[in-house]
Structures are given as structure tokens and as C-alpha cells.
Amino acid sequence: MFTGKGAIISPSAILGKNVRIGDRTIIYDNVEIGDNTVICNDCIIGEPLTAYYKDTDNYNNPKTIIGADSLVRSHTIIYAGNTIGDHFQTGHRVTLRENTIIGSHCSLGTLDDIQGNSRFGDYCRLHSNVHIGMHSVLGNFVFVYPYVVFTNDPTPPSDNLMGPSVGDYTQIATGSVLLPGIKIGKHCVIGACSLITKDVDDYMLAMGSPAQPVKNIREIIDRSTGKPHYPWPYYFDRGMPWSGVGYDKWKNETEK
Amino acid sequence: MFTGKGAIISPSAILGKNVRIGDRTIIYDNVEIGDNTVICNDCIIGEPLTAYYKDTDNYNNPKTIIGADSLVRSHTIIYAGNTIGDHFQTGHRVTLRENTIIGSHCSLGTLDDIQGNSRFGDYCRLHSNVHIGMHSVLGNFVFVYPYVVFTNDPTPPSDNLMGPSVGDYTQIATGSVLLPGIKIGKHCVIGACSLITKDVDDYMLAMGSPAQPVKNIREIIDRSTGKPHYPWPYYFDRGMPWSGVGYDKWKNETEK
Amino acid sequence: MFTGKGAIISPSAILGKNVRIGDRTIIYDNVEIGDNTVICNDCIIGEPLTAYYKDTDNYNNPKTIIGADSLVRSHTIIYAGNTIGDHFQTGHRVTLRENTIIGSHCSLGTLDDIQGNSRFGDYCRLHSNVHIGMHSVLGNFVFVYPYVVFTNDPTPPSDNLMGPSVGDYTQIATGSVLLPGIKIGKHCVIGACSLITKDVDDYMLAMGSPAQPVKNIREIIDRSTGKPHYPWPYYFDRGMPWSGVGYDKWKNETEK
Known part of the structure; x- marks a missing residue:
């Protein structure tokens, strides 16, 4: 690894001190990477938006920022237009679409698919295979477990998208689905395989399909x-x- | 992209006018690609069937056709033996197994896994991370949302596979599972996280686990x-x- | 395929007779591969643990063993520290984390994500997109269908992880989730989309969310x-x- 074989780095990319770029990784135009960050093999950073394929010559790639002290594991694709804080970490084969803002100390698990136009606070941890639909909002210290999906279209198909929002410290267990526009409070716990169809108050345990509030998390x-x-x-x-x-x-x- | 670095194109492949092939993409024997189609980096088109690995020398790759004006995004694997119409589009890391027929204007999302021997009409849209088991049949304008699974084995394990079928215009929301051989009519809406255990009539909203018909979609x-x-x-x-x-x-x- | 283009094989790797290594595949230190095994393109075998990225110079890669007569399909990542039996097979883009022991004749499907520190018997078959949390135990002849998740943290987040265990011959149908520490007996059948919250006795059909025992599988x-x-x-x-x-x-x- 880091033999530099086949990596392509745009002349307009700005790499901090001590940045390592894996083999065959592509860094597109207007990418900025902070000090000490490692981008492993076969990644794509600053993946161009669809307009690039339609008119490659006149395309201008939006700015992409990845903070310092980060580790992006192999085969991850980060689209152009994202702003990501320091101490970011990914598993393998993560897809992060455009225009999302991610705080510091966040991690995205293997196969996570973040659809773009979303916002994450600091210290969010997404486990493997989480799908975050467009326009989602996650507070700080939100942990999301495998196969959770944040949806955004109440009457599919439509262009009337509304992402869910999740408060600080909330834990969303495996296999749960959040319906469009749902608001989950802070310090909540959502049980495995729940379908969240209504807002959840702060400090509540909710579970079931459809989910019901069960008790205060302190119990x-x-x-x-x-x-x-x-x-x-x-x-x-x-x-x-x-x-x-x-x-x-x-x-x-x-x-x- | 499209620097031609490391791409391997079989001499028997037929590429239309203005086709662009990404770096390190492999085009195997007997692949035909229509005019103006873009195949991005690190794709495999015409992936050989298992027999290839057992007897490489005597293996003959089935024909693979991808229509014109298509965009196949990076890391997608399309097996040999598929026939795909014009204006096809994929996300990243799609897997399409052998012997499926796909109409025109269809799109497959990031991480979709189509198991082969299925049939899609025109204008089908599969969002990210959909799994279509073998022998499934989708009509025209069928939209399928993330983490939906079409199953096919009523008594696993067995070799008695029966795929589900879905009528024109039907929408299948996030996280639903269709049991083997189920028939869903046209213009239906299937709610999120539904388990479809019985056939669904035309124009019905069905939801729940197991799903029940709820009302006419016009309501x-x-x-x-x-x-x-x-x-x-x-x-x-x-x-x-x-x-x-x-x-x-x-x-x-x-x-x- | 197998043109040897861009493959990197550590000098400390031991390859059996007739082993074929695909293009751009990386074989890290201390990997052993049995006779006649095929590793396809773009795989990573012996992926280093996180410590490697923190102190590359002093890192020593644990031993990784893959048995004879195996077929590892493209884009699969197998971490260091795994021991895998003969006649192993994978689909594409499998991720297998460290310190798992896998018996002979097992297969892992496309997109499977095995989190490590688990144990598989012989002849296990995991279909596509299965997630096995750390510390899981599978007997022999256990078949697991798409989008099944084995969880391991009863009070997330915590470091008190308990994997589920599954007995010989048991079948776990699509979309089911096993809660932490659950024990499923031998010869069981778990219906699609079940949430397993209690132990399941031998020879039982269980289904539902939460799952209930329904009848003896012989019925x-x-x-x-x-x-x-x-x-x-x-x-x-x-x-x-x-x-x-x-x-x-x-x-x-x-x-x-």
C-alpha cells in the first residue's frame, strides 16, 4: 500500500502535511485534505457530479474538504461538494454523495450509503450498511447500527422530500426505518427493527413496527x-x- | 477518468460510437455497447460465469448487450448473458448476475444486487441496496426503494424457485420483503417495512408485517x-x- | 483476468500449487493460500489491522490462511488473522474482518460483511448481504438468506458484546434480525423478517416480530x-x- 502505483491526483488538489494516498486512488479537482490523513487504495475523492458526464469540458468540480487525522478505508467514494471535519474515519466501500456537512470525529461503516444534502454533528458513529436519505439531520453523538434506513419521500415518487432528524446522543438499533420528516429527540433509544412513524420525545425508548414509546431510558x-x-x-x-x-x-x- | 489506464477490452467486444471506458475497466468477450454510453472506472462488463473458473480454456462467454446513451458508474459488475436497453443508468458497485433482460430507461442504484434470470420492463427505477432474487418479473415504471428484497424459495433450501412479479407503476417502499411467487398488481403502493405474504390487487395500498390491503391508492x-x-x-x-x-x-x- | 497486471504479493506469502491471483489483487504479509485456489481481481487478502495505519513500520501482520480449491470473487477484502477451510467460495465485495475461523465448504455471498471474532462450522452458506456481528457462532450446514443481521450489543453503545449462536442445519430466512446472545437450536427454520428476541428450541419453526415458535418443522x-x-x-x-x-x-x- 502507498506505493503510489496508479494514483491520480489533480493539480488543483491541496494535500496537507504527511498525507498518504493509496494505490489507484483518484483525487479530483478542488479537493482539500488535512494533515496526517490516510486515504487507502482504490478510493475516489471528489467524485464529479452527473453534469460531468454530460459536458466534461465545461464542468467545474465543487470544493471537497476532508479534515486532518482521518482514515478513509479502501474503495470509498466521496463525491465533490462535501465538507468533513477532522478525525473522520470510514470502513470499506462507503459512498458519500454530494453536499453533506459532517462534523469532527465521525465514522461511517463499511457499505454505508449517505445520499447527500445531509448534516451530521460531531462524534456520530454509523455502523455498517446504514442508508441515510437526502436532507437528514443528525445531532452530536448519534450512533446508528446496521441496516438502518432514513427515508425522505412520504408519497413516492415525488420531489417533496423531507429528511428525518435525530437529537444528540440518540441510539438507533439495527434494522430500524425512519419515515420521512420524523423527529427523534435527544438521548433516545430506538429498538431493533422499529418502524418510526411518529416523533419520539427526548429520553424515550421506542420500539415496534410501528414503534411505540415504551419507557424512559433511565428505566x-x-x-x-x-x-x-x-x-x-x-x-x-x-x-x-x-x-x-x-x-x-x-x-x-x-x-x- | 477515461485516461485509458489499465482498461482491458476484449477484441471480440463491439463498442458503439463515442463510447468511453474508464480506467481499469474490463470488457470481456462478446460484449456489445451502444453509442454514447459511458462505462466508468473499475467496472467489469461481461463477467464470466462460474464455468470459466473451472475450465478457462474451453469457456465461451455468452453475449452481453448494453444499450446506447447509458451511464454505468464505477465498480459495477455486469455478468455475461444480460440484455439491457438504451438509457440505462447505474449507481456504484451494482452487481447484475446473468440472463436478465432489462428494458429501456431503467436505473439500478448503488449496491443493488440483481441475482439473474429476471425481467424488467421499461422505466424501472431501483434505489440503493435493493436485492432482486432470481426469476423476478417487474413491469414498466416499477419503482423500488432501499433495502427491499424479492425472495424466491418458499422452502429453503430447495431448487423450486418462484420469483415475485410486480405490475406496471407499482411503488414498493423501503425495507419491504416480497415472499416467493407473490403477485403484486399494477398501480399499487406497498408501505415501508411490509412483508408481502399474499397477492395484492391492482390500485391497492398494502402495508404491515404481514401486509394487509388498506385502501384504494386514490384515497x-x-x-x-x-x-x-x-x-x-x-x-x-x-x-x-x-x-x-x-x-x-x-x-x-x-x-x- | 490473471494477467498479473498490478498484483502485489508479499514475499512472506505462501501460495500453493496452481494458485491464480487476479489483477491488482494485494496479498499482504503472512498469508497462506492452498492449492488450486483462485483469487480474482481487485481483492485484498490479509488486510492489515488498524494498528498498521498508526505505526506502519513496527506492525506485524497476523497469519491469514485460506484453504485449497477455493474461489474468492473480485473486490473481496479478507483481513489478516482469519483461518478459512478448503472449498471456500465468495461472491463479490465480501468483507471479512479479523480473527474468524471458518470451516470447509463454506460460501459467503456478494456484499456479506462478517465483523470478525466469529466461528463458522462446515458447509455454511450465506447468501448476499448478510451481516454477522462479532462473536457469532454458526454450526455446520447453517444457511442464512439476504439482509439477515446477527447483532451483539444488548445496550448500545457498550463493550459488553454477546454474539448469537445457531445450531446445525438451521435456516434463517431473508431480513431476520437476531438479538445479542440469542441461541437458536439445530434444524430450526426462521421465517422471513423475524426479530429473534428469545432462544429457539431444536426443530422449531419460529417467525414474527418479535418471533414466536409456530410449530415443529416436520409439520x-x-x-x-x-x-x-x-x-x-x-x-x-x-x-x-x-x-x-x-x-x-x-x-x-x-x-x-
Whole structure:
């Protein structure tokens, strides 16, 4: 890896210090990559929009920004027009369509398909094979598990798209589907295979198809410990900014 | 792109006028590609069947046809033995197995997995990550949304496969699964996350797991406009042949 | 294919007799591949773990073993640290993370995503787009159909992961989700789109969301023949070791 074999880097691309580009990876026009970032083999960064194929000569590629200290794994395709923060990480074969804004410390899993025109806060983690439809909004610390789909068209087909929005710290378990325009609050937990057809209030566990509110997340008991597990920032800190500090202390300092 | 780096094109392939082939794309024996079609980087067109790996020397690749004015995006794999009409479009990393017939103006989304031996009419649109099992039949103007699966084996494992069939204009929303041999009529709407266990009559909205018929699609109200939205061809025409003409007028002229 | 263009093979890799390596495929350090195995184009075998990207110079790649007579189709990524038996087969774009042990005669379908630290018996068949979370255990002859997910975190996010386990001969139909730590017995059939929230006894048909036991699999009737179909080894033998012998005879001889 990083033998430089067959990589193509546009003369207009701006690479930070210590950036490594994998074999056969293509960096298109107007891409900016921050210091120490690794782009692995066979990636496409700044993939041109459809207009490029129709009139290649007159096409002008929108700016694409990937922050510092990031790791983009092999076969990932990031379209032009995205702005991504520092400490970004992907699995393999991620597709990120155009015009999405992603905060810092976010990760996208293998086979994730982000359809564009969406917005992610900081520290979002999407596991493998998540599909985010256009116009979705994710807060900070939103974790999404495999095979979850965010939809956006209430009367398909139409051009009246409305993305779902999800509040800070919310966890959306495997196989759940969010209907168009749904709002899920902060610190919620959505059970596996739920179909979210109505808004979900802050701090609620909701589940089922269609999903119903079940109880306050503070009442969920971790069967292995017999203790509560939510709000989860009190019980989990791997890779989180409150790691080694404690959530309350970090929160108080952050909110100052 | 289209620097010709590392592309391999079989001498027996027939490329129309103005065809562009991306870097490292492989065009195997007996492939025919229509005028103005673009095949992007890292695609495989005419992927040989399993027999090739067992006896490479005596293998004869079946004919593969892709129509004119098509756009096949990067990392797509189209097996030998497929016949695809004009104005075909794919997302990235589509897999299309052998012996499927696809009409004109169809599109397959990123990560779609079409298992072969199926038949698509004209103007079908499959969104990302749709799985079509063998022996499926789609009419014209069938739109299928992400994570829908067409199954085909009622008693797995067996060799007694029966694909589902779907009528003209039907819309199948995100995450639905069609059981083997199911027949869905024309102008139907299937709600998100439905499990289709029984045939669905023309013009029905069906939803649930297992799905039940709910009402005639003409009774569905678009909440944003307060008006009906189905049959959808009266309310949506982007990319459709009745665009700028009106559905009734187009239909009358087509049926003459 | 197999023109050797751009393939990179580590000097420490051990390739058996008659092994063929596709174009641009990368074989990393400490990979062992058995006789007659075919690795197609654009694969990565022995993909380094995350530590490699952090300190490339001091990284030592764990051993990766792929058995004889195997066929790994294009764009598949197999991480370092896996041990895979003979007669292994994959579709395209499979991802197999580290430290999984896979028996002989297993196949993984297109887009399968195996998260690592799992264990498969012999003759397991995973169809397309299956996601196996870490710490899962599959017996022998377990068949899994598209869009099935094995989960492992009962209180996400946490580091308290518990994979599901599935007994010999069990069939898990399309779109089902197994909750963390669930145990499914042997010779079970799980219906499509089931959410498995409780353990399932041997020889049971279970289905629904949440799934309920429905009946003994011996009572399932194949509608096309009017006869039973389970236990399936009496009715299906393609590619199975009892093919041409009969299941009972094979079983008696095996158990001697």
C-alpha cells in the first residue's frame, strides 16, 4: 500500500502535511485534505457530479474538504461538494454523495450509503450498511447500527422530500426505518427493527413496527450488571471527549 | 477518468460510437455497447460465469448487450448473458448476475444486487441496496426503494424457485420483503417495512408485517398538499415519457 | 483476468500449487493460500489491522490462511488473522474482518460483511448481504438468506458484546434480525423478517416480530408437492456431502 502505483491526483488538489494516498486512488479537482490523513487504495475523492458526464469540458468540480487525522478505508467514494471535519474515519466501500456537512470525529461503516444534502454533528458513529436519505439531520453523538434506513419521500415518487432528524446522543438499533420528516429527540433509544412513524420525545425508548414509546431510558436495566445503562455517556466513554474525565465534568466544562 | 489506464477490452467486444471506458475497466468477450454510453472506472462488463473458473480454456462467454446513451458508474459488475436497453443508468458497485433482460430507461442504484434470470420492463427505477432474487418479473415504471428484497424459495433450501412479479407503476417502499411467487398488481403502493405474504390487487395500498390491503391508492392524501397523489403518473413526471405532455395524453397516444 | 497486471504479493506469502491471483489483487504479509485456489481481481487478502495505519513500520501482520480449491470473487477484502477451510467460495465485495475461523465448504455471498471474532462450522452458506456481528457462532450446514443481521450489543453503545449462536442445519430466512446472545437450536427454520428476541428450541419453526415458535418443522408442508420438506437434508443435497448417498446413510457413516 502507498506505493503510489496508479494514483491520480489533480493539480488543483491541496494535500496537507504527511498525507498518504493509496494505490489507484483518484483525487479530483478542488479537493482539500488535512494533515496526517490516510486515504487507502482504490478510493475516489471528489467524485464529479452527473453534469460531468454530460459536458466534461465545461464542468467545474465543487470544493471537497476532508479534515486532518482521518482514515478513509479502501474503495470509498466521496463525491465533490462535501465538507468533513477532522478525525473522520470510514470502513470499506462507503459512498458519500454530494453536499453533506459532517462534523469532527465521525465514522461511517463499511457499505454505508449517505445520499447527500445531509448534516451530521460531531462524534456520530454509523455502523455498517446504514442508508441515510437526502436532507437528514443528525445531532452530536448519534450512533446508528446496521441496516438502518432514513427515508425522505412520504408519497413516492415525488420531489417533496423531507429528511428525518435525530437529537444528540440518540441510539438507533439495527434494522430500524425512519419515515420521512420524523423527529427523534435527544438521548433516545430506538429498538431493533422499529418502524418510526411518529416523533419520539427526548429520553424515550421506542420500539415496534410501528414503534411505540415504551419507557424512559433511565428505566432500562442492563441485564448483565442489573444496573441502568442510560443516559449512556455515564457508562461508555471509548473514543468520547469525556473519556478519563467523566461525562458530567466534561459537560459542565463544555457548557461554560 | 477515461485516461485509458489499465482498461482491458476484449477484441471480440463491439463498442458503439463515442463510447468511453474508464480506467481499469474490463470488457470481456462478446460484449456489445451502444453509442454514447459511458462505462466508468473499475467496472467489469461481461463477467464470466462460474464455468470459466473451472475450465478457462474451453469457456465461451455468452453475449452481453448494453444499450446506447447509458451511464454505468464505477465498480459495477455486469455478468455475461444480460440484455439491457438504451438509457440505462447505474449507481456504484451494482452487481447484475446473468440472463436478465432489462428494458429501456431503467436505473439500478448503488449496491443493488440483481441475482439473474429476471425481467424488467421499461422505466424501472431501483434505489440503493435493493436485492432482486432470481426469476423476478417487474413491469414498466416499477419503482423500488432501499433495502427491499424479492425472495424466491418458499422452502429453503430447495431448487423450486418462484420469483415475485410486480405490475406496471407499482411503488414498493423501503425495507419491504416480497415472499416467493407473490403477485403484486399494477398501480399499487406497498408501505415501508411490509412483508408481502399474499397477492395484492391492482390500485391497492398494502402495508404491515404481514401486509394487509388498506385502501384504494386514490384515497391516499398527500399531507403537504391535502390532495391525492396516486395514481402517481398524474403528479410526477421527472424523467418520464409523459413529461411536458401529461399522462393521459401520452397514454392515449401510446395505446393507439 | 490473471494477467498479473498490478498484483502485489508479499514475499512472506505462501501460495500453493496452481494458485491464480487476479489483477491488482494485494496479498499482504503472512498469508497462506492452498492449492488450486483462485483469487480474482481487485481483492485484498490479509488486510492489515488498524494498528498498521498508526505505526506502519513496527506492525506485524497476523497469519491469514485460506484453504485449497477455493474461489474468492473480485473486490473481496479478507483481513489478516482469519483461518478459512478448503472449498471456500465468495461472491463479490465480501468483507471479512479479523480473527474468524471458518470451516470447509463454506460460501459467503456478494456484499456479506462478517465483523470478525466469529466461528463458522462446515458447509455454511450465506447468501448476499448478510451481516454477522462479532462473536457469532454458526454450526455446520447453517444457511442464512439476504439482509439477515446477527447483532451483539444488548445496550448500545457498550463493550459488553454477546454474539448469537445457531445450531446445525438451521435456516434463517431473508431480513431476520437476531438479538445479542440469542441461541437458536439445530434444524430450526426462521421465517422471513423475524426479530429473534428469545432462544429457539431444536426443530422449531419460529417467525414474527418479535418471533414466536409456530410449530415443529416436520409439520411444514411444501405447497408445490403437498409433502414435508424438513428436516431439509432429506430433500436437498446439491453440494452437500450426502449427495448421491442419502442423508441417513451419510449420517450413520459420519457418526461411526
